[in-house]
Amino acid sequence: MNRYNFKEIEAKWQTAWEAAGCFRARDDEAPAGADGKAKPKYYVLEMFPYPSGRIHMGHVRNYTIGDVIARYKRAAGFSVLHPMGWDAFGLPAENAAMERGVPPAEWTSNNIAAMRAQLKMMGLSIDWDREIATCDPRYYKHQQRLFLEFLEHDLAYRRESWVNWDPVDQTVLANEQVIEGKGWRSGAPIERRKLSQWFFKITAFSQDLLDALESLDRWPERVRLMQQNWIGRSEGARVYFKIAGSNGTTSEPLEVFTTRPDTLYGASFCALSPHHPLAAALAAKDPALRDFVAECDRLGTSEEAIEKAEKQGYDTGLKVLHPLVGGLELPLYVANFILMDYGTGAIFGCPAHDQRDLDFARKYRLEVLPVVLPPDADPGTFAIGNEAYVGDGAIYNSDFMDGMSVPDAKKAVIARLEAQGDGSGTVQFRLRDWGISRQRYWGCPIPIVHCAACGPVPVPAEDLPIRLPEDIRFDKPGNPLHHHPTWKSTSCPKCGAAAERDTDTMDTFVDSSWYFARFCCPQLEDKPLDRALVDRWMPVDQYIGGIEHAILHLLYSRFFTRGLKRFGYISADEPFAGLFTQGMICHETYRDETGQWLYPGEVEKQADGGAVHRDSGRPVTVGRSVKMSKSKSNTVDPELIIETYGADTARWFMLSDSPPERDMEWTAGGIEGAWRFVQRLWRLIDEAAPGLPPADAPLPADLSAAACALRQASHKAVDGVTKDIEAFRFNRAVAQIYELSNTLTAFKAGDSGDRWAQREASEFLARLIAPMMPHLAEQMWHGLGHGDLLATRPWPVANAALLIEESVTIAVQVNGKLRATLDLPRDAEDSVACERALAEPAVQRLLNNGQAPRKVIVVKNRIVNVVV
């Protein structure tokens, strides 16, 4: 039996595609299609990878999906751009430098070379001439230029903000480097520190970023929802509480933000963020408060940690005056759950109608006065237990608002506060400005010079790029750029005096916020982007990546695109017209008797479902399937898979079974099954080809019933697979291809007409698998006697006349339960269907000796339901 030699064949077709330049994107006027019309453009982009050194299964899935779309669209007559690059700055390169002494630039470029080779093994239809890496000065030079433009347009500014500080390593930590309040390397309790940092003014576009979500109709609904919640527009009020002074005078009033001004009469305390200026002022004179604030700081900067922590407060001893209730004084606390970054950093607490406030009030024994009465409750007896009432109802206990609905009360109380000068209605966003300064080496340097006389001064555009120095050392804690003996010394571009460079680099999210546009003109030297080329390709028609980027990367890119538009680089309003978020790859986990994680390759499955260690034979515990990760040793190396089974097999398995948006499970059985199918398909064509009519033989005049049935099955497959690819239902496309292949395998050709239908089905099969298993498809195409590249062929079109069924099977139900099925001509009259259904013995039996049915429901071509 012949075997499919994937190694030879995959390499052969990859070379052939490259030689023919099949995947080069054309910037020039789109070449005319066969019908004389210009080809429409189509930009397919997968999120570019971080060059960690080896591709992982997540990459294989991501790039397989993208490649199916790119190849399909190319065949469907589009002028396709499908580029690849490297998100090459970031922390892991610095960790490698610290742990192994490899310079980040060298580490990164080695990783890129290794990963490029791996991606090429996959046979992706990528235009490699457009490859970019964000750590390349030819890229970050333009990013520095863009930073200056953000500054010029007042979309970047400098202010102080909080960071996680490791007092032992003398360095700023990322949230993920803070583990239970301690530094990951030093183990020292972390502190919060204030640093002067650069910010992008994303909040300038809050409303627009929110409104435009509606136009993104090819984005997953859940991503739009998450972004909407992230931007978090809320209408509410600012309320001023005067502070009762010890000597009867009041200082500056306390400004709080609330979304529930209607509950103002239920207020029983006010609380400040530990970082509120007033808290800081009070702490200066109060050591106990200082300790409390320090305690809060140990939580770090992550919102999750702050909100999960037990609610704690510190009574400042100060009282604030209720703006509407004369003489009512409320205690003022500093509380660990108040975020300085949201609203005004201060709240009033209404325990009856907010769970956090209620928890707080119970803990500190504060009053709980309900002011919203649930619809069916009795005002005399209604009381709050351990659950706040957050629903709608009638306002009571609230003076002039009594009896109003919640929305009416909001309006009324805002009007009253405004009239009194004690507050105002306002719109608040949860979205905060984007802090981009990082105290790290391996990132894009911020092109700013700090001058004692002139302050922060932008580096003139002609002096860019500000290059990263390569002679750096990681032996001291802190930022190597900062320690570098000479790098930061320079002169002020404004006054010429000795000055220092900003030693911070940009957040790597900046790098990925415009790379998609740079792919339109990757080699352009004098400016970041060429308007004409950007407009030729942008927006990205289909963007594909992990759901974990649903908020930050996508939101920052949307913000950047608005900036780019303002600076005149782009016409599009949004960067990504279509978005697809794929699920993760999971695998079973294995542990030995000592609890040590084992890699799948170290484990041997047994017939009884158990597992043992391959070498030692010791028993292994099989754990549930979770996301592949090094920490659980449940990863499978794509390169090993491709070397064992070939790229097509890996790609096919990626697309089989699981819907692409859902998590998929990697199994040894699954990849074996895919491998067998590759072999089967190839054998099917290899064995049938010699007996088939020539490639261009005309359709014979009369075909046997079997040939007609085969044609119908093939055309249905073409139609179905096309629809499934368009809708990202690759698992269903795969299932349909299996069905066609099963039909074709079972087909026994009798006459020459049969063999014609057999050739048609075989060719369709090759063409339908082409986006998914491109090498095998080329080989099949070649085996069927074609001399051209399938990669350059248009997509097959089904003959609509062959898709229509002549008869349909109808379900016959009695009281909704299936009792029989009927074969009827398509579109048979309802009366006919009804008559035939009632004649069914199973129906007669349930009608008890010819009783008349109470009702009969007929759905054409589908169902007859007899109600007894």
Next chain:
RNA sequence: GCGGGCGUGGCGGAAUUGGUAGACGCGCUGGCUUUAGGUGCCAGUGGAGCGAUCCGUGGGGGUUCGAGUCCCUCCGCCCGCACCA
């Protein structure tokens, strides 16, 4: 804590979007082929029952002639939370 999602045979999943639940694949069972095999081919495969039938889409309740699909409620698991990328 807040926000988003998912839940169907032994397993991954399909279901024309309210109309025959389990397509297709994996696994399993039986048989055949092969020098042999973890290859290939054929048949079977949701559970219970000899059977007519009955039960079955995380649990409970509801709407409907009809619910995996819609509504309410409970449970379990997963993702994001602003310095990981």
